[in-house]
Each structure stands twice: as structure tokens, then as C-alpha cells.
Amino acid sequence: MGFMTLFMAGLAHGSLYALVALGLVLIYKTQGIVNWAHGELLMVGAFSGYTAFVLAGLPYPLAFLVAVLAGALLGALMERIAFRGIVHEHHATLALVAIGFSVIIKGVARIPFGADVYTLPPALPDAAPLRFAGAIVTSQSALTIAISVGITLLLLAIFRYTRTGKQMQATQQNLNGARIVGINTGRIFSITWALAAAVGAIAGLLAGPISLLYPDMGSEFLLKGFAAAVLGGFHSVTGAIVGGLLVGVIEMLIGGYVSTAFQQVSPFLIIIIVLFVRPHGLFGRRPVERV
Amino acid sequence: MDRSISIKKAVAGALVIAGLLAVPLLTNGYTQYVVNLVTVYVVLGIGLNILLGYAGQFAFANAAFMGIGAYTTAILSSQLGLPFWICIPAAGIVTAMIGSLCAVPAMRTASIYLALVTFAFAELMVWVFINWKGVTNGSNGISVPAPDLFGYVLRGDKRLYYLLLPSCLAMLWLASRILKSYVGRSFVIVRESEIVARCNGINVGRTKMVAFALSALFGGVGGALFAYTVGLVLPQSFGLFQLIIHIAIVVLGGMASLAGAVIGALLLTTLPEVLRDFQSLQEVMFGAALVMVAIFMPRGIAGALTRLGVLPREMLVRGTISPKRQPDDRNLPHPAIPVAVGGQND
Numbered sequence: 170m171g172f173m174t175l176f177m178a179g180l181a182h183g184s185l186y187a188l189v190a191l192g193l194v195l196i197y198k199t200q201g202i203v204n205w206a207h208g209e210l211l212m213v214g215a216f217s218g219y220t221a222f223v224l225a226g227l228p229y230p231l232a233f234l235v236a237v238l239a240g241a242l243l244g245a246l247m248e249r250i251a252f253r254g255i256v257h258e259h260h261a262t263l264a265l266v267a268i269g270f271s272v273i274i275k276g277v278a279r280i281p282f283g284a285d286v287y288t289l290p291p292a293l294p295d296a297a298p299l300r301f302a303g304a305i306v307t308s309q310s311a312l313t314i315a316i317s318v319g320i321t322l323l324l325l326a327i328f329r330y331t332r333t334g335k336q337m338q339a340t341q342q343n344l345n346g347a348r349i350v351g352i353n354t355g356r357i358f359s360i361t362w363a364l365a366a367a368v369g370a371i372a373g374l375l376a377g378p379i380s381l382l383y384p385d386m387g388s389e390f391l392l393k394g395f396a397a398a399v400l401g402g403f404h405s406v407t408g409a410i411v412g413g414l415l416v417g418v419i420e421m422l423i424g425g426y427v428s429t430a431f432q433q434v435s436p437f438l439i440i441i442i443v444l445f446v447r448p449h450g451l452f453g454r455r456p457v458e459r460v
Numbered sequence: 461m462d463r464s465i466s467i468k469k470a471v472a473g474a475l476v477i478a479g480l481l482a483v484p485l486l487t488n489g490y491t492q493y494v495v496n497l498v499t500v501y502v503v504l505g506i507g508l509n510i511l512l513g514y515a516g517q518f519a520f521a522n523a524a525f526m527g528i529g530a531y532t533t534a535i536l537s538s539q540l541g542l543p544f545w546i547c548i549p550a551a552g553i554v555t556a557m558i559g560s561l562c563a564v565p566a567m568r569t570a571s572i573y574l575a576l577v578t579f580a581f582a583e584l585m586v587w588v589f590i591n592w593k594g595v596t597n598g599s600n601g602i603s604v605p606a607p608d609l610f611g612y613v614l615r616g617d618k619r620l621y622y623l624l625l626p627s628c629l630a631m632l633w634l635a636s637r638i639l640k641s642y643v644g645r646s647f648v649i650v651r652e653s654e655i656v657a658r659c660n661g662i663n664v665g666r667t668k669m670v671a672f673a674l675s676a677l678f679g680g681v682g683g684a685l686f687a688y689t690v691g692l693v694l695p696q697s698f699g700l701f702q703l704i705i706h707i708a709i710v711v712l713g714g715m716a717s718l719a720g721a722v723i724g725a726l727l728l729t730t731l732p733e734v735l736r737d738f739q740s741l742q743e744v745m746f747g748a749a750l751v752m753v754a755i756f757m758p759r760g761i762a763g764a765l766t767r768l769g770v771l772p773r774e775m776l777v778r779g780t781i782s783p784k785r786q787p788d789d790r791n792l793p794h795p796a797i798p799v800a801v802g803g804q805n806d
Contacts, residue, residue, distance in 0.1 A: 197572070203572050203575070251751060251755055254755065255754070255755060255758050258758040258759075259711075259715060259758075260518050260571060260572065260575070261512055261518065261707060261710065261711050261715065262711050262754050262758050264575070264707065265707055265708055265711045265712070265750055265754050266750070266751050266754045266755065268704050268707070268708075268750065269747045269748070269749075269750030269751035269754065270747065270751060271747070272704070272743055272744075272746055272747030272750065273743075273744050273747030273748055273751065274747075275743060275747075276740075276741070276742070276743030276744035276745075276746075276747060277744055279740065279743065280740055280741075280744075388700065392583070395576055395579075399573070399576055403572065403573075430591060433587065434583075434584055434587045436580070437580035437581075437583050437584045437587075438580075438584070440576055440577060440579075440580040441565075441577055441580050441581065441584070444565060444568075444569055444573055444576070444577045445565060445568075445577075448565070448568040448569035448573060449569065449573065450573075
């Protein structure tokens with residue numbers, strides 16, 4: 170495979186990782202929680218899309234909507250019943266709650282779907298692969314990149330131009346300040362989780378044709394999302410996007426030119442190397458400590 | 461009066477030890493195996509608790525330390541035929557050295573970045589266990605011969621228990637001694653505020669390194685005991701699920717509490733066995749148990765019991781609170797003010 174083909178495939182995978190990282194960063198910025206169950210939200214998106222598209226025979230846009238709603242609902246529910254009450258506890262407690270949720274969601278998914286592997290057909294099965302600057306890009310990859318770019322722009326526009334988006338930014342910057350000026354921060358928390366989870370669910374649906382569907386599929390994407398978020402510094406939405414694309418491209422190039430065994434561990438190597446060289450991420454700044 | 465208390469304590473301790481020694485009389489083969497696992501996980505739980513609970517380092521590398529310890533033991537005992545009293549300390553020393561290397565990122569990053577880098581290290585180690593086939597025998601694993609003491613082979617779970625129980629109690633004693641020493645108290649100060657620690661002349665970097673090395677030592681010894689208990693060391697044993705068990709032991713048992721490590725190990729080893737009857741719902745119920753306990757007892761079971769007064773507060777400095785002391789005396793200088801380790805401020 171040529172360099173450009175690998176590069177474009179990397180961008181397609183990377184835009185999925187960027188969507189995962191975007192959700193992780195949104196939640197972290199708002200409540201300081203690292204959502205270790207984010208991979209399972211992606212899995213829920215993929216499986217609810219599969220149920221709607223393949224089992225129920227709905228058209229793709231409707232299946233898309235089902236996946237988004239299922240993800241958003243689950244995300245908002247997790248925040249409301251668990252995290253809101255214990256957000257001030259130790260990081261490890263929060264991590265354990267998230268891990269507990271991921272175990273529950275995987276267990277529930279295993280009841281109807283078992284240990285089998287499912288395949289989600291691509292959204293545009295008949296479309297011919299595109300040729301772009303010497304690269305062959307499958308229609309699914311092109312769709313993935315296009316939808317990811319669309320979602321990112323939409324989110325940035327929401328943050329910038331809508332009232333709720335501005336309230337979300339205010340809550341991220343200063344929780345108490347936001348409360349004082351009358352922002353309903355509980356509502357903002359729910360919206361943040363719903364948005365982050367919906368974006369994760371979309372990533373799951375788009376990942377369906379590239380990856381296989383099985384209840385444990387989320388952990389791989391979670392790791393790469395972490396690598397992307399670490400590259401971006403965990404505090405910046407644009408950083409997460411750039412990080413995701415970088416992780417995807419690096420992973421594809423390592424797989425193409427070095428070996429597939431190293432491709433598996435590339436996200437770990439990226440996390441370790443980045444944090445050794447720049448301990449607060451590529452775009453992160455060292456926090457100032459107050460006494 | 462002091463003397464009668466110390467006699468009572470000695471009698472109670474002797475009764476507890478006699479009870480623990482008598483456990484194999486009451487068990488069958490399988491329950492004995494579970495009991496053995498409890499002793500192993502007590503050591504592992506203490507290991508992560510030193511780092512996470514006492515030193516406040518949000519690090520997830522302990523499943524990897526456990527794996528390195530288990531592999532060290534397996535290789536030394538099966539390839540070189542070394543006895544357990546060399547293998548177990550060797551596993552501890554090897555992991556302590558690797559653990560102190562893991563402290564290097566901890567000097568530069570903290571909180572979630574440290575969690576992610578150590579998590580990545582743990583996952584990388586699983587990959588190494590699988591792919592470094594010449595040493596680890598890949599996914600087939602290494603079988604560990606039963607330990608023998610000068611020709612007496614500790615074969616079977618009941619005999620093995622008499623190796624595991626003393627090791628576990630010795631590690632528990634060691635941990636309680638270290639944590640009450642200067643080293644343990646400096647862990648807590650580093651956890652509460654690195655700046656305050658620095659102002660008090662504590663070398664923060666070195667303290668973190670000691671914490672990592674010590675935590676890895678416990679992880680490695682726990683891994684070595686685990687290798688003898690299960691008899692077959694497989695790379696998959698040290699993956700994400702192992703990490704979840706370790707974190708759950710520390711968080712559900714109670715952070716910064718040795719009693720918490722014991723409670724957590726008991727709970728997390730027996731819970732999957734109890735849930736085995738529920739078959740397909742097992743995973744869901746396990747996850748639900750983790751979430752419920754964490755939501756309703758965020759400080760862990762030991763924290764909740766301490767608040768109810770069932771468990772005494774663990775003291776870093778041996779303090780004597782005289783019973784005559786009134787609540788109003790709070791502002792008067794007191795010769796030995798106890799420093800409680802219970803609460804976790806974050």
C-alpha cells in the first residue's frame with residue numbers, strides 16, 4: 170500500500186479516535202472525571218445501530234438517530250445516578266465507579282448478543298472507492314471523515330454561539346462562578362454527558378464496518394481515545410481532535426512500515442513517550458499550584 | 461492497667477493466629493483454594509494501597525508488578541529449580557527495582573496523567589509477556605512446581621496455606637511497621653501537599669520513589685505467592701481485569717487503611733465465587749456491586765466501619781488519648797496528638 174493510502178486510512182481511523190477523545194475531554198473538563206466506561210458507550214452505539222439497521226431493518230439515518238439517542242440517554246443516566254453525588258471523592262473511587270459501569274454494560278450486552286462477533290454493513294454499500302491524490306479511500310472512510318468533521322464543527326459552533334454552549338464553557342472554567350450567576354449546572358452536567366456519549370455512540374456506529382461488533386470492542390477504542398486525549402493535553406477540544414488524527418495516522422504507518430505487532434501497542438507507546446517528553450500533553454500547560 | 465490490656469491483646473492475637481492456622485480443618489479443596497487467594501490478595505491489596513492510599517500516587521501499574529513477580533518466580537523455580545525462599549524475595553527485589561523506575565514519570569506528572577502512563581505501562585507489560593516467547597513461553601504460560609522446604613513438598617492447597625499464611629502475616633506486619641515509621645508518615649505528607657512536604661525538609665522525589673519501590677515489592681511478592689497458588693502463570697492473568705480487582709480491593713476496602721486491604725481482599729475474592737451461581741448475570745451483578753459500594757461508601761468499607769466506631773482509627777503516630785480528657789481541652793497542648801490517616805482529602 171502506498172503512503173497516501175495508509176495516510177488516508179489513518180485519518181479515517183483517527184477521526185474515530187478523535188470523537189472518542191472529544192467525549193473524554195468534554196467530561197473531564199466539566200467535572201474532572203475520567204470516564205473509563207466511554208468505550209462501552211461506543212459499543213452501545215454500535216450495537217443499538219446494529220439492532221435498528223440490521224435486525225429491525227430501519228433506514229440508515231434512523232438507525233443513526235437510534236444510536237445517538239441510546240448513547241446520550243445512557244451517558245446522562247450514568248452521570249445522574251452515580252457521578253453527581255460523588256464527584257468530590259477521590260479519583261480512584263470515580264475510576265472504580267466508571268469501571269463498574271463498564272462491567273455492567275458489557276454484561277448486559279452479553280445477555281442478548283453472547284460471545285459472538287457481528288458485522289455491521291457499511292452505510293453506503295454500493296458506492297465505489299474514491300481516488301484522492303494517489304490514495305484509494307473507501308466510501309466508509311470518506312463518510313467517517315466527513316461525519317467527524319461535521320460533528321466537530323457543529324460542537325464548536327454550539328460552544329461558541331448558543332446559550333447552552335456558553336453556559337457549558339462557563340461551567341468548565343469555574344463551577345462556583347457559574348452557579349453564582351445562575352447557571353443550572355446540574356442541567357449542564359447532564360447535557361455534557363449526553364453530548365459526549367452521543368459523540369461516542371456515533372463513533373461506534375461509524376466504527377462498525379471497520380472493526381467487528383462484540384461486547385468487548387470498546388476497550389480498544391478507549392485506549393486510543395486516551396492516547397489521543399493525552400496528546401491533546403486533556404483540556405482542549407481541538408487538541409483532542411488533532412491528537413486523535415495523529416494517533417490514527419501513526420498507528421497506520423507503524424502497521425504498514427514496521428509490524429502489526431507494534432501496531433497493537435502503538436497507543437501505549439504514544440502515551441508513555443508523550444508523557445515522558447511533555448508531562449502535560451502536547452497542548453497542555455503545567456498547572457500552577459496554589460498553597 | 462496497661463499491663464492487663466497488653467495481656468488481653470496478646471491473648472486475642474494468639475487466638476486469631478490459632479484460628480487462622482486451623483482454617484484448613486474446616487475447608488474442602490476448593491474453599492481452601494479461595495482462602496489461599498485471599499491471603500495472596502491481601503498482600504497485593506496492601507501493595508496498591510501503599511501507593512494509592514498512603515502516598516496518594518494515582519498509579520495503575522500494580523497488575524504489571526504482580527505479573528513481573530509471578531514470572532520471576534515461575535522462571536527461577538522451573539528453569540533453575542530454586543527454592544521458594546529464594547524465589548519470593550527475588551521476585552520482590554526485581555519488581556522493587558522496576559517499580560522505582562516507574563517513579564520517574566511520577567516526578568514529572570500527577571493525577572490522571574500518571575494514571576494513564578502507568579496504565580499504558582501495565583498493558584505494555586501484558587504485551588511483553590505474550591510476545592517475548594523465549595522467556596515467557598508466550599500465551600502457553602509457565603507452570604510453577606510446588607514449593608518445597610528442604611525436601612518436604614508443599615503440594616496441595618492445604619499444605620500451601622502454611623506457606624501463604626505466614627508470608628501474608630509477615631507482609632502485613634512489615635507494612636504496618638513501615639507505614640508508622642518516618643517513611644510512612646512522609647508518604648502521607650506528600651499525599652496531602654507536596655509543598656508542605658518540601659517545606660518540612662522531605663525529599664518529595666525520593667519519597668515517591670520509595671513509595672513506588674515498596675508498592676512494587678508488595679506487588680511482586682504477591683505475584684510470587686499467586687504463582688505458587690495457581691501453579692500456572694499466564695499472561696492474560698495480569699491484564700485489565702486484574703487491575704480492576706486491585707483497584708476495587710483498595711477502594712472498596714478502604715483507602716489508606718491496612719484493615720481495608722484485608723476487608724477488600726476478602727470481599728473481592730469471595731464475591732465472584734458467590735456470584736458464580738447467577739451465571740449470565742454474574743458480570744452485571746459484579747459491576748453493580750462495585751458501583752453500589754462506591755456510591756454509598758465512597759471511603760470504602762473500612763472508612764464506613766471507622767465512622768460507625770467498629771474499627772479504630774489507624775494512627776500514624778502512636779498517640780495516647782487519656783480517658784479523663786474533656787472535649788473542652790482541645791486547645792490545650794497535648795503531649796502526643798494522634799495523627800489519623802483515615803480521611804482522604806482531594
